[in-house]
Amino acid sequence: MCAMAAVKTETVPYLEAFRARTRDSEPAWLVERRRTAAARFAELGFPTRRQEQWRFTNLAPLTQGAFPPNSVENRIQIELAGELPAGAWLGSVQEALRDRPEVLRAALDEAELAGAQPFTLLNAALFDDGYILAIEPGTAVEHPIEVVHRGEGGGSFHPRSVILLGERSSATIVETFEGRGKSWTNSVSTVRLGPNAHLRHVMVQESGPEAIHLGLARAALAAGARYENFLLTLGARLSRFDVHAIIEGEGARCGLAGVTLLRESQEATVATFVDHAAPGGETREVFKCVVDDRAHGVFLGKIAVRPGADKTDAKQVSRNLLLSPRAAVDTKPELEILADDVKCSHGATVGDLDADALFYLRARGIDEAAARAMLIEAFAVDAIEGAVAAGPMRDHLRRRVGAWLEQSGS
């Protein structure tokens, strides 16, 4: 309808940067894709609060600043606790272009399925960084793969990550996002799990207090596949993380969990969407949000069950703790059910610390500040323990939560 509409002003710096960048070394198909994505982004512009999915997210810090794409390379740091087995390939986007272009191409097809989210399109137009992990069928990568995305020196970063797991393969990935200074990170991760593949995907967003982070992780699950995503949100003045999972094959299981800890004037949204398009799928979602000072936490959770996706079993929980008179929480746990033989439920709570528990602790001699910290930690750690198996990973996440509480200094 608005094909002729003027280019949205907020998109201009990004489009200019896009045009200025030469892509001589890239294959024609990729250049063409970037161009298409940029054109579509120009058409859509940034989302506004009039759009239902963005009504709680105040993008002002993003629209009012300019974040031209930052072209410093090698901002990604990949660490392996052990050797990669023969069936696994891991490399940066640049390496993938050189050595495994077909993997990258398949992954980009995937991302296009994610639909026309403006920021995903912008990422598709501009990405340079990121990594590709491709695992052959039957291969198990035992040691966690740790990836740190750094955004330093201002401007915007558009990392693109691709994870492809063949049938019955498995891996654990820990991605940490560290935006520094007045930077904007716009990350996209796409995951495709073959039949009975199993991915543990831990994401920690601990950007600096002036940074902005918008992220999307999208996973497609074949029959019997299992995707476990844990998202710890600590940093950034403005952040939004979308986690989408599509149950494409029968009996796939999806576990989404997260802890968001906010203070000062942080704004953070966690938006999940699980689309049950095949029967017998299972979803377990637990998201906890602790909001202090003037911060604002948002949870948007949607579970859809398409016609025919019988025997779907989905549970979603959103729990929110408000610690200060000016803290704010919005939560919208949504169900869209189009099959009758399903078990679906959701629950949401908002409140402050349980007064009885607080008294119980104090009646045993623990002072109020310590008792409060203990309960806040318990609130957050509960979600970690439910989602992440005991071991170094869980300890790492617990330590991050502990560190956040210590900063509160009671």
Next chain:
Amino acid sequence: MTSTHDALDTVRTLTSEGYKYGFVTDIEADEAPPGLNEDTVRFISAKKGEPQWLLEWRLAAFRNWQKMEQPDWAKLRIAPIDYQAATYYSAPKKAAGPKSLDEVDPEILKTYEKLGIPLHERAALAGVAVDAVFDSVSVATTFKETLAELGIIFCSFGEAVREHPELVRKYLGSVVPQGDNFFAALNSAVFSDGSFAYIPAGVRCPMELSTYFRINAAKSGQFERTLIVADVGAYVSYLEGCTAPQRDENQLHAAVVELIALEGAQIKYSTVQNWYPGDAEGRGGIYNFVTKRGACRGKRSKISWTQVETGSAITWKYPSCILEGDESVGEFYSVAITNNLQQADTGTKMIHLGRDTSSTIISKGISAGRGQNTYRGLVRVQPKAQNARNYTQCDSLLIGKRCGAHTVPYIEVRNPSARIEHEATTSKVSEDQLFYCQQRGLSQEDALSLIVNGFCKEVLKELPMEFAVEAQKLLAVSLEGSVG
């Protein structure tokens, strides 16, 4: 399995009674020419002999409406509505000011009898004061004198404008302003009649006040307006029932209900909505776009909405409570059924403004056939609403594979002392449950009715007794042919 299916088919054949209330009363109507412009608004206002201020109010609403667009955020598929094709005023000609029941057109009285509410008996036996709205004009009000002795005003909206202009002017639009939303603005411009009730301070209304709405004239929209004011410490229970005749085309119903409860006052508002839902193929049926909102203005005031929504092709309705007074209470109990191609997007808004306010939401959605049923609710706790409490439970029941049940709750909290709990479940009526009941001797139909009534019982128990019985019957009728 086949035997179950055979049994279901038999049940379906035996019970496909169809819409019981689908008959047309043949009386001459006094109609406005179709179409909507300022002249239509002036025509309606003049026809009703309204004062200038009300005409101005309507015109302001109309001008607002012209600038607005029909909302599209609900999970509803609505065929385009031609607002210029509808008739905005339709009054039964012989109904010009009946002084008593004897003066009421016998045809109309017969219609009520078919509906199962003979005014004489019903009023006398049940102690119900009925202000019946036939199409748009109130035709009879009973028990007026009994009420008058207590100082209770219960009359048609038109009469209230003439007899109690100061009350109407004070409260009209104070809860739902003219420009509140597209449909409310439309109603404010063209509303033809409705009910008005005022319960003076300290008075407990001794009987249930009741209005039966009915859309009769073809192609006529119905835009009634209800305003109920409970003064300090007053109590009133108000019943609203709606039915409409069977027609192929869609009819528009855009009502506005405003409730005001002052300090310590309580208003209980119960609705059984049984407008024509359209046929099994989705032809015809009422488009029901209703704005209902209550303001708990005073300390410890309480407003309770109970609704059983079984009719209409499309229902768009969110009876809400603005909890302004400290310690005020809002409640919403709802059963919504969609069968065949019916669509419902309904729920509530609980806006907590005062201290120690509390709200309860119990919603039961039942989807059958190809029906689509959405609960959409908002619980908002504003910064000054210290110690606000909300409990929400919304359950969905699915019957069959082609229907949908959706839950869209919004929880917005701006005060840490709030305690908000929301729970939702989705389940189905299983063949096992039906079989178990049948094995114990119940018919398939009774078994389904039993299960559905059990599912809804927390809501049905909120209805006044006689309404509850009617509602249970309606649930059974609405679900006919849905199992299989």
Next chain:
Amino acid sequence: MYLLEINNLHARVGDGKQILKGVSLKIAPGEVHAIMGPNGSGKSTLAGVLAGKPGYEVTEGQVLYEGRDLLAMPPDERARAGIFLAFQYPVEIAGVNNMYFLRSALNAVRRARGEKDLDAGQFLKAVREKLKLLEIGEDLLQRAVNLGFSGGEKKRNEIFQMAMLEPKLAILDETDSGLDIDALRVVSNGVNRLRDPKRAIVLITHYQRLLDYVVPDRVHVLGDGRILQSGDKSLALELEKGGYGHLGSAA
């Protein structure tokens, strides 16, 4: 000197209802007092007020603990000063490990007594000793505080905490309720072992059953917010026979 002196204590709950209407009671170190009375007589309110539970308002009277104004102290300070309340309904706290909780509490109390923190080894040793006393399995310590505990396990856990914290004044609020006879014996044994010349114990109970196992020095009957009668342990037996009914008029 008395350990605890309650003088003319009046208290009401949040909604304004007056529950305690003038309770006076003196308790010396080493004594075991039983406070009995029908439901609604104010027993749990008295326990709550002494421990500093929010939601009560003291409208008149005073409470001296070791000569200090108890009511001016926040609940955790009271606990560190040696007051222990065994809860009638021990609170479940998801996510807080029982062991971690207990160590935090014990070290807080020890610090207040001028003692050093126990290291992990010392703590574990102390724990094992007391666990045996209450016949509690070690696995209970690895679970979240009271979460998923049976009724009996919760009550045993309360007495176990008491054994660890070594209070000067222990108030047991209906610790016997909901216990079968075996659990009651275990709990009572635990309490008896904790009887000490320096420690006072207040048993709040509805039934005299507990008093067969833990024999009190004094028995008080609470009714309508006042102490209606006090005596030695034979008073409990009288109540067993006559019930509380005939006491109502004494108020």
